[in-house]
Amino acid sequence: MRLFLHKLFHWEYWPFQVLYIPVYFQWLYFAFRSRSFFYFNACNPSLQNGGFFMESKKSIYDLIPSQYYPQTVLISENTSWENLEIKFKNSPLQFPLIAKPDIGLRGASVKKILNCQELKSYHEKANFDFLLQECIPYENEIGLFYVRYPQEKQGRITGIVAKEFLSIVGDGKSSIATLLAQNPRFAIQLPVLQKEYGSQLDAILPLGESQTLVPIGNHARGAKFLDYSDRITPELTQTFDGICRQIDGFYFGRLDIMFDNWIDLAKGQQFKIVELNGAASEPTHIYDPRHSLFFAWKELFRHQKMMFEISRLNHKKGHSFLSFKKGMEQYRLHQQHSLKIFAS
Template sequence: MLRKPFFIKLLHWEYWSFNTVYGPIIPIWLVLCARARSFFFFSASNPTIMNGGFLMESKKQIYDLLPEGFYPRTLFFALPAKGECVVNAVRTAGLKYPLIAKPDVGGRGRGVRKVNNEEELVGYSQESALDFLVQEYVPFANEVGIFYVRMPGESKGRITGIVSKEFLAVTGDGVHSMRELVMQEKRFILQLPALEIMFGSRLNEVLQAGEKRELVPYGNHARGAKFLDHSHLADDALLNAMDELCRQIEGFHYGRLDIRFESWDLMKQGKSYSVIELNGAGAEPTHMYDPKHSLFFAWKEIIRHWYILFRISRRNHKKGIPYMSFSEGRRMFRENSEFEKKIARLYV
């Protein structure tokens, strides 16, 4: 019974809905709004990112802010996008398979797909109902989310949290099918409907003993990745590397960088890593989702980061960066609500 999805979600707060987790602490958010005299003060946190990176921001526009060489080579395609045109653009750019395709606006890993050849890329182009990106697949085995903040006018920032990610993968024993292996791990059981769509009958394959198969190559909590709090690894060398990068991102002061990297030592030297996502004001301190942490720890981390966001936004506002108007904010939330309904229907 405890392996049924309902009970798995009920007994592990990390799977609770946004409203359930955030609802009890909303009064604190409202206090910050009152102090800022704006419900949408967060828009001033990262003035070069649409809406401060809180909602509805374009991934392509964010990549354009990053210095070349620090993120995967990326192509943008607006709808309607013919499959043959997408394939030709990829050929011309010299991108090699496998590639990652994903919506330009999105979240929770929805619509992200690894495409292994031209046929799969054409299929993604035909199925996509949103403007999308095609980018190089970063082959580094490790993925981490580094939460970085820097007060406006200061050259030195801080790392306020680090989350390491274990992808959804199974290891064969020569006896059980991949489906049966998935059913042995509660975290994976929740992903079974999506895995059935992705793999179909291939889930019945029996892997050889010791053979590891990565089923979801994305470090996303909603796609089955396990998040581990490795904030203790935030030393001076890592901060120096992040400072070196983030000072080059105009107007970026608050958010989480999701990074694929070869090794900690090389990343601390500013080598062999790639920023696959940059999340702004709407970024969560995802290290809180480590299964060892309680809901009370999560509330503490959320509130701590809200206060940092408030301080950064207020300082930028005092320097002349306007807050989003009430009508603009309402429109942003309305558009996001409509978008969430649409993307939930369209993508696994």
């Protein structure tokens, strides 16, 4: 009951379908104006479906200059364990590493892999194409939302979200599970963490010792999102506008970035782009607990309007919208893929 009430009175935990009810009406209005339910396909012409669904992460990485993203290896669904071992040994990767679906779903099935046994276990359960990726040594992670209209010479950063991973600090007396249960944000994750860590959650951490249980900056996995949009500077904007303009056909989306420090980041140094998300990107700075529901709706409306305007401009340049038949086909494939990931 305590967790139920916490979710009820903190809108950041509301189901996606509920939070977006007002946004759906705006989407219908834009769909009517563009004569297409799937107008967003033209938002980022180089991304599958504009980056709204069924987009391959590997195909997106291939659009980004290699110095900006982690070493990554694609493992096809039908790859045998023997061939995976060969591919891994011939790659520059080493443990620990990150495994994640090539077509992702809000952080589902993303896992830190520490050794060969864990990699084999992940491979046995995965019934989808997945990526093996080097662990980034930087401790800081942000989501940086970038927008550029096709006719503009320079884009802009419309929001920055910082991410606090799910970490606990020992008191020398309580088990990890007990400490998790004391924080509603973490307690919500307990069933998943118990499945992943088992009896390890019974351990008692020494006083002051910190342990990160989910090294992934995903809201659905317990990370806390903080609005750092006040960190947007002309230097940072110029740096990432220059980077994003090197990604052909990318106009609208969020870069998830791990970095060492803000000074180097603004200079374009000591960072890696962990994810590039297209038309389905959320301005995730809205999930800062300090923000109201009305602030969230305002930002969602603002960003969807920009996506619509960019899509229409690209459409005028010859980039087609998805037909209703093709769009529904892609949506059904997305639903089927989602079931596969959650079943793994």
